[in-house]
Amino acid sequence: MTARLRADLSSLPYYVPGRSLPGAVKLASNEVPAGPLPSVIVAISDAAAGLNRYPDNRATALGERLALELDVTPSQLALGCGSSMLCLQLVQATCGPADEVLFAWRSFEAYPIFTQICGVRQRTVPLRADARHDLTAMLSAITPATRLVFVCNPNNPTGTAVRAEELVAFLDAVPDGVLVALDEAYHEFVTDPAVGDGMALFRRWDNLAVLRTFSKAYGLAGLRVGYCVAHEPVVNALHRVFVPFSVNSLAQVAALASLEVKDELLARCRAVAAERDRVRAELLAMGYPVPDSQANFVWLPLGEQTTAFTEHCLQHKIVIRPFSGEGARITIGEASENDALLAVARAWPGSGGTHPPM
Ligand SMILES: Cc1ncc(COP(=O)(O)O)c(C=O)c1O
Incomplete structure (x- = not known):
């Protein structure tokens, strides 16, 4: 007896998580290098004693606290099992089989997976030559079937960001009935004041989700x-498409405790951003093409050399995230880890001013 599975499953792209190798420096998953602060760990361990109970399905305390932080009402907030799950929920909540989701490519690799899981059509618009979103072309790609547009800002995996004025012009022109999901997973690492902030724009458009x-x-x-x-x-x-209890109770208390020490955590983000700028400057000086990044990673558009560069890093026990034939994404780690990456990049025979500047 065999189970009859969905015929189109084999065509679903797999999500490729960053690799972990024992003893290696892991710069492959866009994580921050430091663990939770001590007060957050205490909150998590205190809450562990209550794990026989289901979590608060609506994460009420966290929602109320976040609403205060963001100056919105709790009814303007949905919590999710990671913002990934919220991306999936947005597709489920906006699209039926004949509808379309639009996004730039290359961008967050979960977008095409979620779109296909939902059996919805996707339309993609290539990034510009400078690896930023082409919002003008995206606007032209909207059709009567489009229900949802993801704008990943800063963009994963390129780190590039669109400016506030570009976003405003885009949002002004998006037709009624199309929801724009501004994915700001890396917002706290943005240092360029010209880059758009979804929360500053949110009130002006009913069809904007951040x-x-x-x-x-x-x-x-x-x-x-x-x-x-x-x-x-x-x-x-x-809420209609929320998987019940999928925001677990440890996550709820940990997020609440983290908001208590927000300033310290945001200072860490600024340190990561400073490291990012240092790493980028050094890579540029070595002759690598590196677009401006506003996230906690940098992008090396190495094209056909991507696999060779990734192997070279692996040989030196540094794990980065390759996108074969396109480029490599390198997460910013501790300063010593970044130094190790820079030394390995310097030693790579493919470096040395052979790439066009960005
Ligand atoms: C652009 C973007 N959006 C959303 C996510 C999802 O993050 P999480 O599900 O951990 O909240 C990621 C994670 O890599 C991301 O890069």
Whole structure:
């Protein structure tokens, strides 16, 4: 007897998580290098005693606290099992089989997976030559079938960001009935004041949803909690497709405790951003092409040389994230880890000014 599975499953792209190699420096998963602060660890261990109980399904305390932080109402917030799950929920909540999701490519690799899981059509628009979103081309790619547009800002894996004025012009022109999901998973690492901030724009457009996460800046990737700020009809739709209890109780208390020490965590993000700028400057000086990054990683568009560069790093026990034939994404780690990466990049025969500048 065999089970009859979905015929199109084999065509679903696999999500490729960053590799871990024992003893190696892991710069492959866009995590922050430091663990949760001591007060957060205490909150998590205190909550462990209550794990026989289901979590608060709506994460009420966290939602109320976050709403205060963000100056929105709790009814304008949906919590999710990581912002990844909220991306999936957005597709489920907006699209039926004949509808389309639009996003730039290359961008967050979960977008095409979620779109296909939902049996929905996808339309992609290539990034510009400078690896930034081409919002003009994206606007032209909207069709009567488009229900959802992901704008990943800063973009994973390139780190590039669109400016506030570009976003405003885009949002002004997006037709009624199309939801724009501004995925700001890396927002806290942005240092360029010209880059758009979804929360500053949120009130002006009923069709704007802003996604953020505790995984990156708040160092809670292992606990899985993210949020979506949107107008009430969208939040209610997200609740409809929410997997019950999928924001676990440890994640809820850890996120709350992290908000208590937000300033310290955000200072860490600024240190990561400074390291990012140092790493990029040194890579540029070696002749690598590196677009401006506003996230906690840098992108090396090495094309056909990507695999060779990744292997070279692996031989020196540094794990990065290759996108075969396109480029390599390198997460910013501790200063010593970044130094190790820079030394390995310097020693690579492919470096040395052979690439066009970005
Ligand atoms: C652009 C982007 N959005 C969302 C996520 C999801 O993060 P999480 O599900 O951990 O909140 C990621 C994680 O890599 C990401 O890169």
